[in-house]
Amino acid sequence: MENSLTMLFKLAILISLLTSLAAGDETLGFIYNGFQSANLTVDGIAEFTSNGLLKLTNNTRQKSGHAFYPNPISFKNSSSNSSAFSFSTTFVFAIHAAEYPTLNGHGIAFVVAPTRGLPGARPSQYLGLFNEANNGNASNHVLAVELDTIQSSEFFDINDNHVGIDINQLKSNISAPAAYYEDRTGQLKNLTLISGKPMQVWVEYNGDQKKIDVTLAPFNSGKPRTPLLSLRYDLSPIFNNAMYVGFSSSTGSVLTNHYVSGWSFKMNGQAQELALSQLPKLPRIGPKRRSKFLTIGLPVILASLILAAVSGVVYVIRRKRKFAEVLEEWELEYGPQRFKYKDLYIATKGFKDKGLLGSGGFGRVYKGVLPSSKQEIAVKRISHESRQGMREFVAEIASRSTDVFAFGAFLLEVACGRRPIEPRAESEDVEILVDWVFGFWCRGGILEARDQNLGSDYVVEELELVLKLGLMCSHSEPTARPSMRQIVQYLEKDTPLPELSSLGISATGLTFTDGEGFDDFAMSYPSTMGLTGSSSIADSLLSGGR
Structure with a gap:
């Protein structure tokens, strides 16, 4: 027990000795580039964060927090009428509005006070410095530089974003809106204390000139040559021989966080510059900042x-359409009787002039090789600019045909713009093209069966010749159809086509009365407008050619 008391007594003497030495050191200085292992004394809601920030307040309403250098500092010598020493300090702070970006819960102050913790001090507008009873008392012996973010009318605050020098009370001896003077232009530039951005403050007292200077600047911009505030005031009556230095802050009805990330102090000299690059990072405000690659580059790449x-799909679709083959219903049932355009295009290498064999009626003829069988072919590409008539075109096709019936059907696709067999809209029956054209012939208006898309761009005689010849070639009896030789003669007008007046038309069929040009066979044409009857036109469509 005796040993324990002895140890405690020795420890008390040591602490007293160290305090005396600290208080008597007129050139004391310290620096905190972050507060990772700081020995500051904190109270209220003040705390240190894991990364070394001094957090004076947290998200708590109507509370205050203090942080002081633990030892008293000598601000005057021991004589009663001595003058206050000069001092210099600088610190980096930030105020984060936790609830609303434009509202805050009071501010932060650098303090020189006779005691640590400022017992009895109130939060909110009192900034943790004074209370209702002692605000303005000469016995306070307090110097404070406030960074205030609320306009308190009872203290005659100039606005809700100002810097002030307070002596023993919260009515500032001098104040100004938060700003700094730019060295290059001398222009005063505003700062917003609750922006959440770090800012640096310099507080300097010249004991010889009895002047207090306060300078504010954005973080990492350097100290401006011109201070924001300058106050001629002798602090000798205010300061005791030994004083404490630190920070005080408070919250009100709006949640706010007050931070200090670095602090340097010096008696009778210039405070050491902070190593700004070593200061701990402030918490992020709002959502995490996304990189330009994610916000700009990636969307552009995806687009x-x-x-x-999309361009590739459009290209494929257009290419397919370019080479697409439109098959008639009869071709789907019996098989296509044609080459695919794609095969012909490939065979002729895109109808290049290098493979041109010659030019004739209705277009050019190209040499080609079928990709599947390697067979050499000649392909005639029809030209829409050809000035030959329909009769010449049909005659050219006829000269190369051997199937009279198929040729007759061809004449009626060409002239009527209809398919050989089409479903009736009003029933389940189908309509035969030959029957349909024959009906117009029976009514004496065969030209009404023409393709309406032709408009007036056709020769009446040629179109009538093609329609009538198409019916004759599509006769249900193969022996009643004209030969290819006769068809060519009709088309080339070497032999006139029998006139309508020379044909006997009745409801039961069609016969030639004089038989001119058809002496070797008799012709009958049953008038069946449907699919009934073994000798109907429908049967003829399924019969073989001549």
Whole structure:
């Protein structure tokens, strides 16, 4: 027990000795580039964060927090009428509005006070410095530089974003809106204390000139040559021989966080510059900042890829349409009787002039090789600019045909613009093209069966010749159809086509009365407008050619 008391007594003597030495050191100085292992004394809601920030307040309403250098500092010598020493300090702070970006819960102050913790001090507008009873008392012996974010009318605050020098009370001896003077232009530039951005403050007292200077600047911009505030005031009556230095802050009805990330102090000299690059980072405000690659680059890349994919799809669709084959219903049932355009295009290498064999009626003829069988072919590409008439075109096709019936059906696709067999809209029956054209012939208006898309761009005689010849070639009896030799003669007008007046038309059929040109066979044409009867036109469509 005796040993324990002895140890405690020795420890008390040591602490007293250290305090005396600290208080008597007229050139004391310290620096905190972050507060990771700081020995500051904190109270209220003040605390240190894991990364070394001094957090004076947290998200708590109507509370205050203090942080002081633990030892008293000598601000005057021991004589009663001595003058206050000069001092210099600088610190980096930030105020984060936790609830609303434009509202805050009071501010932060640098303090020189006779005691640590400022017992009895109130939060909110009192900034943790004074209370209702002692505000303005000469016995306070307090110097404070406030960074205030609320306009308190009872203290005659100039606005809700100001810097002030307070002596023993919260009515500032001098104040100004938060700003700094730019060295290059001398222009005063405003700062917003609750922006959440770090800012640096310099507080300097010249004991010889009895002047207090306060300077504010954005973080990492350097100290401006011109201070924001300058106050001629002798602090000798205010300061005791030994004083404490630190920070005080408070919250009100709006949640706010007050931070100090670095602090340097020096008696009778210039405070050491903070190592700004070593200061702890402030908490992020709002959502995490996204990189420009994610916000700009990636969307542009995705849009480009989508555009390329869409362009590729459009190209494939257009290519398919370019080479697409439209098959008639009869071709789907019996098989296509044609070459695919794609095969012909490939065979002729895109109808290049290098493979041109010659030019004739209705277009050019190209040499080609079928890709499947390697067979050499000649392909005639029809030209829409050809000035030959329908009769010449049909005659050319006829000279190369051997199937009279198929040729007759061809004449009626060409002239009527209809398919050989089409469903009736009003029933389940189908309509035969030959029957349909024959009906117009029976009514004496065969030209009404023409393709309406022709408009007036046709020769009446040629179109009538094609329609009548198409019916004759599509006769249900193969022996009643004209030969290819006769068809060519009709088309080339070497032999006139029998006139309508020379034909006997009745409800039961069609016969030639004089038989001119058809002496070797008799012709009958049953008038069946449906699919009934073994000798109907429908049967003729399924019969073989001549």
